Amino acid sequence: MIKISDIVRIGPVIPVLAFDSVDEGEAVCRALYEGGVKVLEITLRTEAGLGVIERASKIADDIVVGVGTITKPEQAAASRRAGAQFGVSPGLTRALHEAAVDAGLPLLPGCMTPTDLVHAIALGYETVKFFPAQQAGGVPMLNAFHGPFPTLRFCPTGGISPETAPNFLALPNVVCVGGSWMTPKAAVAAKDWAEITRLARAASQLGHHAAKAA
Template sequence: MTTLERPQPLLSMAEKTAAIDAICARARILPVITIAREQDILPLADALAAGGIRTLEVTLRSEHGLKAIEVLRAERPELCVGAGTVLDGRMFAAVEAAGAQFVVTPGITPALLDAGVHSDIPLLPGISTPSEIMSGYALGYRRFKLFPAEISGGVAAIKAFAGPFSDIRFCPTGGVNSANARNYMALPNVMCVGGTWMLDSSWIKNGDWARIEASSAEAMALLENNG
């Protein structure tokens, strides 16, 4: 389908910005989930939810990503399920068809930004430079993922972005952990953080769902007590 043939989205960019705000306000943490085994989909989601993490970013870094989104949307409708590591328009269309409620990308391309403009699924594009912010800004984007956050300047970069981009807010991801998450969340232009520290791969491999639940609860308490 060409750009001229696409149906116009029902939601404006401002409405999609508001949707991202609502998602991030509820989440506080977006767990960056990579599913290695199909049988882990539901118990992992249940462990996270039991610990208070009910907004999930399921990445397409494995062959099970799309299946996980489909299963969770069908079997756990109370959760908010988004798609991460979306790299191109084909992937965007696939996660849209799978039922993703939001989309997160590690970077931006004209095709991805265009896909977000023409979809009713809110897109959180990944950026690491002012020029990338400006590319999205020109199309109406006001919410971005800073990635990889720590090596792209971290807290200091987000503070600096507040000057020229006063209406922009961020979800920093990449190097965010229990030791620095509160520093990010203390910034007025940070709406939530992304991370994996509550998802140790060995816990998932061993089916240690109780440990993931406990770690998730600790992570939520850490940020809820951030003021």
């Protein structure tokens, strides 16, 4: 079972994805993989989520498909059965944590406040999602967290763009970022998979900080 600490170091950006249909999702995931993006977060914000996870996980041996927006304990087992290799949640409860452990689904839990971080550390987490990153204080907030939480590593997600991503990636406690800019609605609607591959390739070259605090 691959660990979250390894998953977040595979590439600098994890795309956050939601799809209207399974076929659309598979096509977009293939386009992203073609551009060098090997870690995907496919959210359960639409009914197509589990079906896309099942298809995307079979695209290649080295693709790592995760499930996003886990808010209910029962979603962990269902996602694992569909082929998800990790989970991402917008927040963290003991019930979500225990469900993920029981399902064998490594979890990247969402945290926003110091209390959230203390709770995550108490449950054994070393890597968390800072969400919603831009709205919750962005780079200055993550800088402030580094002092009291020197060993914690973050994947900031929410409101991040290709222009601001390098500012986050330059921080010593950030290992990758999450973003949705690689799949603009117009490109998906037009089935412009080449554009998505282009954006994925550019995101993959933002600079990977795998060596940080390793």
